Amino acid sequence: MTFTVSFDQITKSFGPVQVLHGVSFELEPGRVYGLLGENGAGKSTLMKILAGYESRSGGRLLLAGREVNFQGPRDAETAGIAMIHQEFALAEDLTIMQNVFLGHEKTKGLWLDDAAMRAETALVLKEVGLQAAPDTPVRRLIVAEKQLVEIAKALQREARLLIMDEPTATLTPGETERLFALMARLKARGVTIIYISHKLDEVERVTDDIVVMRDGRFVARDHTSQVSRQQMATLMIGRELADLYPRKDPRPEGAPLIRVQGLNVPGWAKDISFEAAPGEILGFAGLVGAGRTELFEGLLGLRPATVERVEIAGHAVRIRSPREAADLGLTYLSEDRKGKGLHVNFPLRQNLTLMALKQYCRPWLRPDAEQKALREAVDAFGIRTGSLTIKAASLSGGNQQKLALAKVLHPNPKVIVLDEPTRGVDVGAKRDIYFLIQRLAREGRAVIVVSSELMELIGCCHRIVVMRGGVQQATLASDEKLTEEVLIRHATGTH
Ligand SMILES: Nc1ncnc2c1ncn2[C@@H]1O[C@H](COP(=O)(O)OP(=O)(O)OP(=O)(O)O)[C@@H](O)[C@H]1O
Ligand SMILES: [Mg+2]
16 A cells, blocks of 8 residues: 655744644655755654654644544554664564564464564564574664664665655665665665655765755755755755865974874774874775774774874873773764763753863852853754753754764863764754864864765865774875775775
């Protein structure tokens, strides 16, 4: 059964803050839609309403012309709608099979019918192309595999409409290709797909139509082939976007501000050495899984590592924890903002000032100073939030990223390591972050950027270290001659 979805004047408020203002548009069955909009535009919220995770404050939701009122995700599932969340929602301690059947287990008499569930799970796993046994605990899977489990779960429930909220943010290029191939197969079977992404090149490639939202409102809908990437960006932010990258300053000379020699992270990175001068922006390129994140986690004392020598501003130092590193003038933005970057159940204010707690505790805690710092950070980083008193978990995905960034810069560090700083942020905010990185460098800091988006490294950095399988493959000058192809060749070992 296929159906048209109609949003009719949908509104949504969280307490006093209205985030959807009468959204109306329709989705035809069997097409792939790209849902675009700035961070905080309301994309995830609208989709959660469609999938039964959030209730709407007003308006009507119609499937095939009939109004529906979902009381929860189970109702939406029954109607054929499934959602894969921006932040995953699988039960980590259960097996793949238990996750696939969670909430509607098969029974035989009084007992769970494990045999039947196992067989059906094997079938859907085959369909999505995941080679793992149904009894594998989800905790043991890598991100791309967890995502396939989410899709397998949707297939098992015979979803006719699949919502994917930024599915490729943490996938390697190969995993992304496999996901796109799977989407094409689903589409051929008549499944409608709603694809939310800030990667406009992917939107261009895989979607039939785009729908654009801005500030909780519907603004445009068109065939993807009729809209250029530049136009998509303009529709999203409501104005023309100037050049994405700042003009590069020449590579600074001078004694290194940070120097790392012979860093080993067992199982992840072997004998890595690098340095960065004041004013320098050093990139780390590589595929997801190349060991870049683990390398810096090792440097920061977050996982076992050995190192021959680390110097900050010419002094040999020992770093055993991120707190010690911060005291030495080195801060680190984790790629995993939910797990390690933010305390999502704490309010924004505490998140911002936690690292620089000393400043606020002398001689006693100063909430007014904290509040002022938060207001400044919200302005400086363009964090979109209706209220300053919400928990970090209630910010939209991209705005959580901006808060995490504000947090690592708050203690005024000399050396800054940013792991995937633009993951999940919209084009306008990406540009802001690139200009911010340049400003930080101009202030005489050393900035290290770890990223899977090669173009952004080429656009921002003076030099780029390429890693593959935990080994430093090359350190390249990032000038006009450097291309994405060259980086890919080093990152994949095909040169
Ligand atoms: N539980 C909540 N409490 C308060 N505000 C919320 C809650 N959930 C979402 N919001 C707010 O609703 C607005 C829309 O958020 P939403 O997550 O829908 O944005 P988005 O378009 O998905 O953005 P992104 O691209 O960053 O993921 C944001 O301002 C967000 O802070
Ligand atoms: Mg979102």
